[in-house]
Every structure is written in structure tokens, then in C-alpha cells.
Amino acid sequence: MYVVEVVITNKRIARDPEGETIYKDLISKHGYDKVRGVISGKYLEIMVDSESPDDALNYVRDLCRKLRLYNPSVHDVRVRLNAQGCSD
Numbered sequence: 001m002y003v004v005e006v007v008i009t010n011k012r013i014a015r016d017p018e019g020e021t022i023y024k025d026l027i028s029k030h031g032y033d034k035v036r037g038v039i040s041g042k043y044l045e046i047m048v049d050s051e052s053p054d055d056a057l058n059y060v061r062d063l064c065r066k067l068r069l070y071n072p073s074v075h076d077v078r079v080r081l082n083a084q085g086c087s088d
Contacts, residue, residue, distance in 0.1 A: 009041035
């Protein structure tokens with residue numbers, strides 16, 4: 001079994017009220033002046049039975065696209081294998 005991570009974020013051209021609020025009301029008000037911006041998003045871990053890591057990644061990419069887990073006009077999506085690779 002492979003653990004595949006899906007990270008969905010707003011595109012930089014799209015407005016991100018949650019990220020803006022975190023930046024303005026939390027980070028900058030508390031003196032973290034090296035931070036230049038925040039982009040909020042969603043994180044999913046999907047466990048997949050697969051023969052190989054590449055097959056697991058392609059399977060999840062296909063699932064995300066066909067089930068419309070994100071809106072391609074306003075979101076960016078990253079699909080990657082969990083750092084630990086697989087789970088027993």
C-alpha cells in the first residue's frame with residue numbers, strides 16, 4: 001500500500017481570504033517580518049493499493065481530475081508520494 005499526498009492550493013492569481021487573514025492578523029502582527037505571504041490550502045492523504053509508486057501516483061492524479069477534487073481554474077494541485085513511501 002502507498003500513501004499519496006494531495007495538496008490543493010489557490011492559484012497565485014486567485015484571491016485567498018484565508019491566507020490573507022493568517023498573514024495580516026497573525027503572522028505580521030506578531031513581528032514575523034520575513035514572511036512575505038501565505039497561501040492556504042487543503043491536504044489529503046490517500047492510501048492506495050498499487051503495484052508501484054508510479055501507478056499509485058497516476059491513479060490518484062486520475063481520481064482527482066475525474067472526481068473534481070479541485071477546480072483547475074482556481075486551484076493548483078500537487079500529488080506526491082508520502083515521504084515514508086508506503087504503509088503496511
